[in-house]
Amino acid sequence: MIKSGLTALLLLVFSSTAWANFTVEQSPEGLIITPAIAYQSAAATLDGPYGMQQLSFTRGQQILIPLPRLDGGYKYQVVLTPVLTPAQIQARDAARQAGENIEVIDSATTITSGSFAVISGGFALPLIEATGDLDEDNPNAPVIPDPQPRVVITPVGTDGVIGGSLCVGFDCPPTPNFGFDTYRLQENNLRIHFDDTSTPGGFPSNDWRLLANDTGNGGDNLFALEDSTAGRRIAIFEAGAPANSLFMDSAGDIGLATDNPVVEFHIADGDSPTVRLEQNGSAGFGAQTWDLAGNESNFFIRDVSNGSQLSLRIRPGADTDSILIDSDGQVSVGGSPPMLDSPATLLINARNATDPVLIAESDTDAVLLTLQNNGDMLLAGTLAQLSRRDSKEHFTRIDHQAMLAALKGLDISTWNYKHQPDSERHLGPVAEEFHAAYGLGTNPQHIATSDMAAVALASSQALLFELEAKEQQIAELEDRLQRLEALMVKVLKQEQNQDSQQIVNR
Numbered sequence: 001m002i003k004s005g006l007t008a009l010l011l012l013v014f015s016s017t018a019w020a021n022f023t024v025e026q027s028p029e030g031l032i033i034t035p036a037i038a039y040q041s042a043a044a045t046l047d048g049p050y051g052m053q054q055l056s057f058t059r060g061q062q063i064l065i066p067l068p069r070l071d072g073g074y075k076y077q078v079v080l081t082p083v084l085t086p087a088q089i090q091a092r093d094a095a096r097q098a099g100e101n102i103e104v105i106d107s108a109t110t111i112t113s114g115s116f117a118v119i120s121g122g123f124a125l126p127l128i129e130a131t132g133d134l135d136e137d138n139p140n141a142p143v144i145p146d147p148q149p150r151v152v153i154t155p156v157g158t159d160g161v162i163g164g165s166l167c168v169g170f171d172c173p174p175t176p177n178f179g180f181d182t183y184r185l186q187e188n189n190l191r192i193h194f195d196d197t198s199t200p201g202g203f204p205s206n207d208w209r210l211l212a213n214d215t216g217n218g219g220d221n222l223f224a225l226e227d228s229t230a231g232r233r234i235a236i237f238e239a240g241a242p243a244n245s246l247f248m249d250s251a252g253d254i255g256l257a258t259d260n261p262v263v264e265f266h267i268a269d270g271d272s273p274t275v276r277l278e279q280n281g282s283a284g285f286g287a288q289t290w291d292l293a294g295n296e297s298n299f300f301i302r303d304v305s306n307g308s309q310l311s312l313r314i315r316p317g318a319d320t321d322s323i324l325i326d327s328d329g330q331v332s333v334g335g336s337p338p339m340l341d342s343p344a345t346l347l348i349n350a351r352n353a354t355d356p357v358l359i360a361e362s363d364t365d366a367v368l369l370t371l372q373n374n375g376d377m378l379l380a381g382t383l384a385q386l387s388r389r390d391s392k393e394h395f396t397r398i399d400h401q402a403m404l405a406a407l408k409g410l411d412i413s414t415w416n417y418k419h420q421p422d423s424e425r426h427l428g429p430v431a432e433e434f435h436a437a438y439g440l441g442t443n444p445q446h447i448a449t450s451d452m453a454a455v456a457l458a459s460s461q462a463l464l465f466e467l468e469a470k471e472q473q474i475a476e477l478e479d480r481l482q483r484l485e486a487l488m489v490k491v492l493k494q495e496q497n498q499d500s501q502q503i504v505n506r
Helices: 086-098 400-408 431-438 449-505
Strands: 016-018 022-027 030-035 039-048 051-058 063-066 072-082 111-119 166-168 183-185 190-194 208-212 222-227 232-238 254-256 265-267 274-279 288-294 299-303 309-314 323-325 331-333 346-348 357-360 367-371 377-379 413-415 426-428
Touching (some): 063 072, 400 449
Antiparallel strands (some): 039 051, 039 072, 072 111, 208 222, 274 288, 288 299
């Protein structure tokens, strides 16, 4: 530790930090980060006085975070997308197919982060940490331990009691003013280490550390919980965070930026409180980021990775059950209709709307389809039904004469639907008689437009066949008449010749 008030000893070389899977070096160009594991790609973020900068690197490229030009404190994070083995890829894809969440690789080995400071266009040089007093006249002299350490030791197995407050650290004054503090750490590097010396055999023995602030020049002001055995900070609180940044009440409800959480997890913010879901590629899956947020205009889901499009939006004031997904998968739109026992997958409640369903062209606002609340459907184009040959089976030839006979007995009249005014007239048969006459369709309450058109076609075809038969009959009669006429002419000529011969003979 460096004793307060002494001149800081500076290293005149650039620093290098080694983590389990990364080496981080400072160079005149910037931070050089070298992973110890194979990776497919890497993404880095640098947050500082000018905002956040994002960098990307492909396999084989040097991961270099350029030295910022502006002086100030900076934080960085590097996320690797690892190279996966075929077995890992198979396990990953199988998990996705099954809807399960797995990590085919430990994401803790693919992420590193840290902080640094820039002063006068270069990295701020780090301080040497000491374990005792420094010789002010000779900074390079070996560290000399305190000859009279103020330590109270009790025999092993004997409890110790301190009746007053306790100050620990190089900078504790002879007569501290504790105020209400019972225990105080006072020096320039503050750590509490929990060293579990449990022996093997199933007993937990992980070491932990509470720490306040980074030790290096330009580091962050923070309070952190560190997994000392793994060498990772697993919870960090930065200085300057607003009041009630994290709050848990007596019921276990958690509040972010509020000291009055009213539900299990309560987020308060002055502008669009947001939850971000970021798949960062560290586990071998593709990067994708979603935001779940709400404000006075919308509750929305934002696809951050694809242009920040708002894929789903709900306006304030929407009715209860505006969209309802039932336990059996039925989807109800516009409130729960009274037909929830219907086998339909999608149910739409008109809610007195004139047009409960309306489809329009987004660029021109031209209405393409309208389903009105009285059951009428209006189309801006044609209605086409599936009629491909390979979609059908059990073909049976029709009896055209029977079709004509059924058509002859079918009552076709004009009428109006009961929900329509008397002046709105329609022409056609009723479904019950149509079904009885032709046996078409699934029930006697409805007529398929294709069936009605087909009946008209079949009837027309039957009439065409009759017409062809009549034309054939007429042609045969005409031919017979022509032969008879020719015979009559021949007979008349013979009679005339006989009469002429008789006159000559006289």
